[in-house]
Structures are given as structure tokens and as C-alpha cells.
Amino acid sequence: MTDKSTSAPSSDSVSHRVADTSPESDRGEQPETIHEDRLWCDGGWTARVIKNEDDDGWAVEMIKDGEPEPALVGPWTMGRNKKDPKPLDVSAFNTLVKTASEVLRRHEQQLRAQLHKRVAVDAATGDGQWEITLDIVPDDDEPYALLTAIDAFGEQLAQVQVAASFKLSKASAASWVENGFRRPG
Structure with a gap:
């Protein structure tokens, strides 16, 4: 104007x-x-x-x-x-x-x-590396995150819901794989 x-x-x-x-x-x-x-x-x-x-x-x-x-x-x-x-x-x-x-x-x-983190870890099968992703869902009432394992072919191996405050690192991802993809914590 x-x-x-x-x-x-x-x-x-x-x-x-x-x-x-x-x-x-x-x-x-x-x-x-x-x-x-x-x-x-x-x-x-x-x-x-x-x-x-x-x-x-x-x-x-x-x-x-x-x-x-x-x-x-x-x-x-x-x-x-x-x-x-x-x-x-x-x-x-x-x-x-x-x-x-x-x-x-x-x-x-x-x-x-x-909201999206990813790391690569050695596959438990010895066939290269798996990608471990953490996708935070920023819900106002109950935020959470999805921890997902993906193989070298892009296939989802496992997925669990974790706290939005979960810290994804190579060590935490490797521990999750070693524990058979059981929910961390």
C-alpha cells in the first residue's frame, strides 16, 4: 500500500x-x-x-x-x-x-x-552393512521415535518404537542388532 x-x-x-x-x-x-x-x-x-x-x-x-x-x-x-x-x-x-x-x-x-538420523553397522550375518535409522515423530502430547533396521537390499529387518530422546549412535545401533532387535532400554 x-x-x-x-x-x-x-x-x-x-x-x-x-x-x-x-x-x-x-x-x-x-x-x-x-x-x-x-x-x-x-x-x-x-x-x-x-x-x-x-x-x-x-x-x-x-x-x-x-x-x-x-x-x-x-x-x-x-x-x-x-x-x-x-x-x-x-x-x-x-x-x-x-x-x-x-x-x-x-x-x-x-x-x-x-528428526531423522542414520548410521551404518556391520550386519549380524556378515553380509556387509545394515542401515539403522531413527525417525522422531514430534507429537505434541506423546512424542516418540521409530528405530528401524534396513539390510543392504533396502528391506526392513526390524522396527521398534523408542522414546523420542533415544540417542542413536554406532554403539547404540550395534547393541540393538546384537540384542536381536529387542526394544532398547
């Missing part, structure tokens, strides 16, 4: 709304496309230029449709008058979408790494 009290619209500022008349918009699935100086909504993303709470500058937040929190908040460039923010444009928006998407991808990878 353009705050008309702080700056007069320039002749080169872009501000238009495109009504989506596709069948999806009738079901409320496709939001309106908005291209304004301080607000862009397009392709499942919203970029909003906001006043920086920490100083006199400006910031931009990127919110993926349906998400309650911004995926990215960063500083935004001042305009030519050194008082108002630089208007959003298609190039800046595309760069922000790419950056925010990368932030979300990294966050998902980090979460996956926290």
Missing part, C-alpha cells in the same frame, strides 16, 4: 491490482495479485515493505501464502529522497521470492536432520 501522506506518487510508480478470474479464485484458493510500491502479492508470496522498528530505515518481509510468520525479514533500500523506501518492482520481488524460498528449504533440511 502506498502511504500518500509521506510521499507524492511519482509518475513511474507501479500500483495496480489484477483480479484473478480463474476457477480457483471462485473457491478462494488463489489470492488477488497486487503490485504496489510497498506491497506485492503474486505467485503464492507477499512482499511487504514496513517501517524498521530498530531505526529510521525500512525493512521488507516475505510471507508465503498460508503461513502465519514471515519466511524472511531484511533491510530495504531507501528511495531517492532518502526518506521513503524504494518501491518494489518485479526484479526485486523475484529476488526476494528466491531468497525466501531458499530460507524455507534450509529450514526444512535442518528440521529433517533433527
Whole structure:
């Protein structure tokens, strides 16, 4: 949205709304496309230029449709008058979408790494190695984890439910195999 009290619209500022008349918009699935100086909504993303709470500058937040929190908040460039923010444009928006998407991808990878662990141990049969995985199920009421043994051919040999706090290591995995896949603890 353009705050008309702080700056007069320039002749080169872009501000238009495109009504989506596709069948999806009738079901409320496709939001309106908005291209304004301080607000862009397009392709499942919203970029909003906001006043920086920490100083006199400006910031931009990127919110993926349906998400309650911004995926990215960063500083935004001042305009030519050194008082108002630089208007959003298609190039800046595309760069922000790419950056925010990368932030979300990294966050998902980090979460996956926290919830999924794996180690390789020597097979009890002497035929190479088995993969032992621990997949944590972060339930709000009763979190737990699944400890699984997989042979060299990708076949599941055993699976038991363990506490979400179970620490998977080469030693704990080898002990589980040596104990005939009985539930640890």
C-alpha cells in the first residue's frame, strides 16, 4: 500500500491490482495479485515493505501464502529522497521470492536432520552393512521415535518404537542388532 501522506506518487510508480478470474479464485484458493510500491502479492508470496522498528530505515518481509510468520525479514533500500523506501518492482520481488524460498528449504533440511538420523553397522550375518535409522515423530502430547533396521537390499529387518530422546549412535545401533532387535532400554 502506498502511504500518500509521506510521499507524492511519482509518475513511474507501479500500483495496480489484477483480479484473478480463474476457477480457483471462485473457491478462494488463489489470492488477488497486487503490485504496489510497498506491497506485492503474486505467485503464492507477499512482499511487504514496513517501517524498521530498530531505526529510521525500512525493512521488507516475505510471507508465503498460508503461513502465519514471515519466511524472511531484511533491510530495504531507501528511495531517492532518502526518506521513503524504494518501491518494489518485479526484479526485486523475484529476488526476494528466491531468497525466501531458499530460507524455507534450509529450514526444512535442518528440521529433517533433527528428526531423522542414520548410521551404518556391520550386519549380524556378515553380509556387509545394515542401515539403522531413527525417525522422531514430534507429537505434541506423546512424542516418540521409530528405530528401524534396513539390510543392504533396502528391506526392513526390524522396527521398534523408542522414546523420542533415544540417542542413536554406532554403539547404540550395534547393541540393538546384537540384542536381536529387542526394544532398547
